[in-house]
Amino acid sequence: MKKNKKLNKKRSKLLDEIEQRRLIIIFIVVILLFVVVFLKFYQVMIYDHKKYQDKLRQLSYSTVEGNSTPRGRIYDRNLNVIVDNIAVKTIYYKKNKKISSKKEIKMAYEVSKKLGLDYSKLNNRMKREFFIMIHPDIADKKIKKEEWSKLEQRKLNATDIKNLKIERVTDDEINGMSEDDSKAAYVYYLMNKGYAYDEKTIKTGEVTDEEYAYFSESNAELEGFNTRLDWERVYPYGETFKTMLGKVSSASQGLPIEEKEEYLKKGYSLNDRVGISYIEKQYEEYLKGTKSVYEVVNSNELKLIKEGERGNDIVLSIDINLQQQLEQILSEEVLKTKGEANTKFYDHSAVVIQDPNNGEILAMSSKQVVNGQIIDNTTSILTSPVTPGSVVKGASILVGYNNNAIRIGERIVDECIQIKGTNEKCSSHTLGLIDDITALAKSSNVYQFKTAIRMSGYEYRRGMSLPLVQEAFDKYRNMYHSFGLGVKTEIDLPVESLGYGATEDKRAGNLLDFVIGQYETYTPIQLSQYISTIANSGARVQPHLLKEVHKSTTDASIGEVIHQFEPKILNKVETQEVYMQRVREGFYAVINSSGGYGRGYMDTKYSPSGKTGTSQSFIDTDNDGVIDTETITSNFLGYAPKDHPKMSITVVSPNSSMPNTATDFASLVTMRISKRVSDLYFSIYP
Numbered sequence: 001m002k003k004n005k006k007l008n009k010k011r012s013k014l015l016d017e018i019e020q021r022r023l024i025i026i027f028i029v030v031i032l033l034f035v036v037v038f039l040k041f042y043q044v045m046i047y048d049h050k051k052y053q054d055k056l057r058q059l060s061y062s063t064v065e066g067n068s069t070p071r072g073r074i075y076d077r078n079l080n081v082i083v084d085n086i087a088v089k090t091i092y093y094k095k096n097k098k099i100s101s102k103k104e105i106k107m108a109y110e111v112s113k114k115l116g117l118d119y120s121k122l123n124n125r126m127k128r129e130f131f132i133m134i135h136p137d138i139a140d141k142k143i144k145k146e147e148w149s150k151l152e153q154r155k156l157n158a159t160d161i162k163n164l165k166i167e168r169v170t171d172d173e174i175n176g177m178s179e180d181d182s183k184a185a186y187v188y189y190l191m192n193k194g195y196a197y198d199e200k201t202i203k204t205g206e207v208t209d210e211e212y213a214y215f216s217e218s219n220a221e222l223e224g225f226n227t228r229l230d231w232e233r234v235y236p237y238g239e240t241f242k243t244m245l246g247k248v249s250s251a252s253q254g255l256p257i258e259e260k261e262e263y264l265k266k267g268y269s270l271n272d273r274v275g276i277s278y279i280e281k282q283y284e285e286y287l288k289g290t291k292s293v294y295e296v297v298n299s300n301e302l303k304l305i306k307e308g309e310r311g312n313d314i315v316l317s318i319d320i321n322l323q324q325q326l327e328q329i330l331s332e333e334v335l336k337t338k339g340e341a342n343t344k345f346y347d348h349s350a351v352v353i354q355d356p357n358n359g360e361i362l363a364m365s366s367k368q369v370v371n372g373q374i375i376d377n378t379t380s381i382l383t384s385p386v387t388p389g390s391v392v393k394g395a396s397i398l399v400g401y402n403n404n405a406i407r408i409g410e411r412i413v414d415e416c417i418q419i420k421g422t423n424e425k426c427s428s429h430t431l432g433l434i435d436d437i438t439a440l441a442k443s444s445n446v447y448q449f450k451t452a453i454r455m456s457g458y459e460y461r462r463g464m465s466l467p468l469v470q471e472a473f474d475k476y477r478n479m480y481h482s483f484g485l486g487v488k489t490e491i492d493l494p495v496e497s498l499g500y501g502a503t504e505d506k507r508a509g510n511l512l513d514f515v516i517g518q519y520e521t522y523t524p525i526q527l528s529q530y531i532s533t534i535a536n537s538g539a540r541v542q543p544h545l546l547k548e549v550h551k552s553t554t555d556a557s558i559g560e561v562i563h564q565f566e567p568k569i570l571n572k573v574e575t576q577e578v579y580m581q582r583v584r585e586g587f588y589a590v591i592n593s594s595g596g597y598g599r600g601y602m603d604t605k606y607s608p609s610g611k612t613g614t615s616q617s618f619i620d621t622d623n624d625g626v627i628d629t630e631t632i633t634s635n636f637l638g639y640a641p642k643d644h645p646k647m648s649i650t651v652v653s654p655n656s657s658m659p660n661t662a663t664d665f666a667s668l669v670t671m672r673i674s675k676r677v678s679d680l681y682f683s684i685y686p
Contacts, residue, residue: 068273069289070231071280072311072552074245076320077362079558082237083245085310089207090230090251091115091215093191093200096223104191105133105184107222112183114214115203122186127177128169130185132162135173142168191224199271201251204230240324243376244364244493244545246278278379279316279545281494286549286563287311313558315548317360322684326351329676330367331374337669338369342657345619345631348377349653349669350524351677356532356639356648358567359541361491362681366524382491385499385521386654389615390443391637392485392517394534394583397436397451399479399515401579405454408582411435414446420465422509425449428614440586441596443612448515452476456508466508473505476514482573484529484540485522490570492544499523517613527637528650531610534587535639535648538573538580587611588642601636601674602649606682610638610649614666617655631655634670640678647681649674 074083095104132139142165150156177185190202202225203211216227230251235242249256254271255263263274274288275281289311334349350366368377400406414431416424427445431438439447453460455476456469481487486501500521502510513519522530525543533540544565551559573580587609590598602608613635618627634656639648651674657666 068251068271069291069308070310071233071248071273071275071289072287072313074279074287075313075315075558076318076323077316077360077547078319078321079315080236080320082235082241082316082318082320084234084236085231086234088205088230088232089212090204090228091202091207091211092226092228092251093202093224094226095191095196095200099223101133103223105188107225108184108188108191109180111202111222111225112180112187115187115211116208117183117186117190117203119183119186122182122189124174125166126189127174127182127185128166130181130188131169131173131177132165133188134181138173139165139169197270198254199251204251205232237320237324239376240320240327241318241365241378243378244278246280246282247276248280249273249276278493278495279314282492283314283546283549286314310552310554312552312562313550314546315550316545317355317362317547318364318545319362319684322353322681323363323365325680326353326363326677327365327367327376329673329680330365333669333673333676334367334369334374335372337653337656337667338372340665340667340669342665343667344658345621345629345655346653346657346667346669347655348380349651349656349673350377350381351673352381352524352528352650353677353681354528354532354543354648354650356535356541356645359532359543360547361543361545362647364525379495381524382493382495383497383523384654385497385523386527386635386652387521387615387617387633388485388517388527389613389633389635390445390517391527391531391611391613391635392480393440393443393448393515394587394611395479395483395485395530396448396476396515397440397586398573398575398579398583399455399476400451401582402479402575403455403475405451406436408578409435412439412447412450414439414444417446417449417460418462419509419512420463425512436582437586437589437593440583440611441589441593443590443597445516449512452511452515456511468505468508469511470505473511473514476511477501479573480520482540482571483533484526484570486520486526489525489529490542490568491525492542492546492565496525497523499526517615524650524652527635527652528648531637531639531650532648533573534580534583535609535645537577537584538575540570540573542568542570544568584609584642587638591638598636598638601671602638602640602678603675603682606640606678607642608638608640608678609642609645610636612636612670616659619655630659632657632659632666634667636670636674638674638678640682646685647678649678649681651677 070085073081076082143161147156147161147164151161187202191200193200212227215222215225219226233248251271251273255268255274256276263272268274275284280287290309330349330351337343337346347370348366348368351364352361353363354361364378364381366377366380368375401408411433413433414427416426416430418424425445428443431442431444434442434444434447436447438444450460452472453466455472456466458464458466477486486499488496488498502520505511510519529540529543546565548561548565549563551562553559590596590612591602591608591610592604597612598610601610601612615633617631617633619629619631620627621629633652633654635653636651639645651670653670656669
């Protein structure tokens with residue numbers, strides 16, 4: 001018994017010791033935990049205080065961008081400003097999502113008393129819509145019981161009910177509206193037109209100082225109304241070259257719908273103003289401004305943290321004075337020609353003046369007469385192909401040289417030829433035995449026909465059959481392409497057409513039409529690239545309008561150059577230099593030799609070279625999709641001086657005359673334009 005008591009006592013003592021040790025361990029662990037917590041607390045509150053303050057500031061930091069800033073200026077090659085900006089005061093309304101219709105109506109009445117607007121634009125539809133808003137009880141009574149029932153059954157929707165109410169507003173109810181009601185109706189319409197999230201322009205341009213001040217100071221009471229200084233493009237040279245300069249979207253229009261997603265990916269906002277056509281669109285990346293950035297502070301006020309900048313300025317290759325006078329000449333000549341006999345289907349002429357060495361376009365214009373009025377048609381230079389006629393014979397004859405179908409100086413008899421199953425084909429005049437230079441100077445069709453027959457593997461004899469040889473077509477077409485005919489010129493504009501190229505050559509006779517420019521069609525800019533390639537002895541250079549980009553400035557000065565357009569050689573014509581020089585001799589003879597068909601197109605004192613082209617064209621005169629009338633198109637391509645050309649000129653006059661008429665008169669419009677424009681150029685650049 002005593003032994004058991006002893007054992008129990010020992011066991012109890014041992015348990016007490018274990019318990020004490022456990023308590024000590026727990027105490028030590030708790031102390032250590034407190035130390036860790038204290039150290040962590042010290043690190044967060046003292047040591048890393050600034051770090052976490054910065055993180056908190058970042059989490060609560062909010063910025064907004066200001067409205068779009070003015071775009072860069074556009075200059076001509078001589079640094080004349082041809083597009084600038086002007087400040088415009090604007091009053092706008094941005095709907096708050098939570099605002100009630102009742103509050104909007106109240107503001108419409110207030111705003112109509114403070115703002116001078118053109119209320120003549122108010123129509124009955126606007127009045128009816130406003131009437132049902134200010135008289136909801138009367139409007140509800142216009143809906144029949146069964147129509148309310150259909151709304152509950154979802155056979156009609158809320159828009160259907162609203163339209164029914166509007167339709168049933170009577171004339172007496174409209175006439176009973178006061179002048180104040182009518183004015184408020186128009187303001188309410190302006191506040192709610194378009195998408196709800198859009199910023200609505202209420203008044204712009206002719207905002208008085210008093211109006212601007214009132215809305216600037218009252219934006220707290222007039223919830224959603226505010227003011228800003230907007231900008232608009234201005235054109236110191238009026239309509240000169242304006243079509244090609246392009247357009248900019250308005251503040252209310254914002255991003256073009258069809259390109260919205262692309263712009264949003266680039267960081268644009270929905271209401272940003274962007275270039276939507278031609279040069280403004282092409283050089284959007286340079287011309288767009290950088291918007292101001294504001295921090296939203298605790299009081300919901302905005303703090304400017306980055307000032308916006310006007311877009312960069314661009315300098316074009318265009319000489320605006322040359323352009324202005326070119327447009328005047330074209331306007332005069334087009335009107336004059338339309339008054340001549342046998343010009344029923346003529347309506348425009350186009351001109352391109354280019355530096356053939358670097359591709360710079362110095363001037364380009366097309367003027368069209370519509371109902372006796374002149375309109376700008378310059379876009380046709382890029383998009384409207386013409387039948388080129390004999391101007392392509394420089395490229396055609398190179399094919400013969402390259403493939404040993406003809407030799408330099410070779411004489412061939414110019415006579416009417418006849419292929420089995422076809423009518424005779426002739427030159428405009430029978431020229432007899434002629435060499436290659438005379439063939440170009442006097443525009444022999446037959447010289448080209450006989451060369452093309454040799455390219456097909458045959459020698460001409462009267463009444464012969466001429467099988468289709470696709471390889472011959474391909475060789476001619478590849479040569480034309482190497483000059484820019486039938487392919488993109490890569491001009492630095494967002495729009496350019498290819499012209500018409502045959503997809504399948506079905507008859508050998510088409511080859512004979514092809515080699516004299518009667519088979520495929522080309523745009524004036526393609527013809528300009530072609531003649532420029534001959535002028536510079538074989539380098540196809542990209543035509544372009546941009547010369548330089550300059551950093552924007554805060555004053556009227558022009559900033560430093562940040563980008564220069566580098567001339568781009570797209571390809572070189574594959575031929576021997578001696579062959580290219582032979583073509584150049586032929587083009588010189590066109591204008592300078594006795595009997596050359598280009599005499600009078602350019603003054604010989606400039607030592608010019610060139611090629612005329614008179615072609616058969618066919619048009620649809622009644623817009624039924626059927627080509628029904630034959631016309632004559634006259635073209636001229638030239639360059640000067642002969643040895644070191646500094647300019648090329650392209651003049652096209654589609655449908656300038658009609659064949660086989662009572663008078664058979666052929667207008668000399670292309671010659672007159674070529675002479676006047678080349679004289680103009682050399683008076684400016686002697």
